Amino acid sequence: MGSEGKPQLQERVPIIDFEGFNGPNREKIRGEIAAACEMWGFFQLCNHGFDQDLMKRVKDVSKEFFYLPAEEKVKIRVMPDTIQGWSHSSLAATATKLSAGSTEYYHNIFKPLKEHLLPLNPPTFGSTWIEYFEQIQVLAESVLALISESLNLPSDTLVKSMRGPTSGSPYLANRVNYYPPRKATDDPLGVPSHSDPVAITFLLADDVAGLEVNKDDKWVEVEPIQNAFIINIGDQLEILTNGKFASVDHRGMPSKDPDQERLTLAAFYSADDDRVVAPLQELLDESHPPLYSACTFKEYMAKFTARGLDGKKGIESMHIEHE
Ligand SMILES: O=C(O)CCC(=O)C(=O)O
Numbered sequence: 607m608g609s610e611g612k613p614q615l616q617e618r619v620p621i622i623d624f625e626g627f628n629g630p631n632r633e634k635i636r637g638e639i640a641a642a643c644e645m646w647g648f649f650q651l652c653n654h655g656f657d658q659d660l661m662k663r664v665k666d667v668s669k670e671f672f673y674l675p676a677e678e679k680v681k682i683r684v685m686p687d688t689i690q691g692w693s694h695s696s697l698a699a700t701a702t703k704l705s706a707g708s709t710e711y712y713h714n715i716f717k718p719l720k721e722h723l724l725p726l727n728p729p730t731f732g733s734t735w736i737e738y739f740e741q742i743q744v745l746a747e748s749v750l751a752l753i754s755e756s757l758n759l760p761s762d763t764l765v766k767s768m769r770g771p772t773s774g775s776p777y778l779a780n781r782v783n784y785y786p787p788r789k790a791t792d793d794p795l796g797v798p799s800h801s802d803p804v805a806i807t808f809l810l811a812d813d814v815a816g817l818e819v820n821k822d823d824k825w826v827e828v829e830p831i832q833n834a835f836i837i838n839i840g841d842q843l844e845i846l847t848n849g850k851f852a853s854v855d856h857r858g859m860p861s862k863d864p865d866q867e868r869l870t871l872a873a874f875y876s877a878d879d880d881r882v883v884a885p886l887q888e889l890l891d892e893s894h895p896p897l898y899s900a901c902t903f904k905e906y907m908a909k910f911t912a913r914g915l916d917g918k919k920g921i922e923s924m925h926i927e928h929e
């Protein structure tokens with residue numbers, strides 16, 4: 607392809623049709639997901655059967671929250687040494703690069719729920735997001751089952767490897783990003799380049815382009831598709847699969863149209879805080895030694911929180927060198 611040209615067809619994040627995943631199309635879909643995870647660490651999922659009305663409600667309630675005056679949102683601002691709550695560059699308790707630019711975000715943990723960080727306004731914010739996560743967990747576990755099978759492992763391997771030793775649950779969290787129209791700010795930075803520290807992310811975006819994926823040192827824009835989930839591998843899945851499916855750097859940009867706002871809703875699925883994450887034993891043998899050291903997800907997140915989004919994959923500190 608020409609060096610200056612627009613992305614070619616093969617330069618597009620794969621789009622996978624999920625219709626019939628529990629029936630006749632399972633093998634085909636499993637193959638497509640495995641190929642996308644290996645080559646891109648990213649794919650878009652269509653025909654996933656997710657409740658469309660709930661998708662609309664969760665977008666609406668999130669946008670309504672960002673439209674509130676700062677005095678209201680500041681009630682749940684991010685406090686020092688934490689990353690959950692609402693933040694904006696000028697109000698961040700800690701001056702991290704995470705809140706660079708004018709982009710606002712709301713981040714909270716839904717399993718186990720940090721109830722005190724649910725905004726009381728709009729009143730249906732908390733209940734809508736809780737309902738959304740119930741369905742996200744089901745969809746995420748269906749996708750994780752296919753990924754497990756593609757590694758020739760029993761379907762429940764990855765899900766079981768992330769359940770908390772006491773909670774019996776995974777970790778579920780969101781990060782909602784609101785990018786005001788560029789004309790409303792003189793500092794239109796978005797979400798800086800990062801890999802997601804979690805296992806897998808389901809991003810629901812509006813129809814506005816702005817997510818860019820780093821592929822072979824080039825930024826590739828993800829094409830907006832109405833109500834598709836943009837799914838990506840995070841650091842924990844890279845560790846569990848011993849590097850077979852690697853996390854990928856990506857960044858979020860505001861719309862190129864100066865009048866247009868942009869909203870994205872990330873739902874993160876990961877291991878429970880107290881769960882030790884390490885390469886799956888079933889994938890290791892003499893010629894495949896573990897490439898990552900083990901630690902609990904809580905320890906991993908503590909390092910991530912201290913570092914902020916610095917444009918590098920945080921997982922690098924976990925690599926084990928072999929002769
Ligand atoms: O807003 C986007 O397009 C990307 C957001 C993202 O990567 C995140 O919230 O982790």
Ligand SMILES: [Fe+2]
Pocket residue numbers: 800801802807856872
């Ligand atoms: Fe991300």
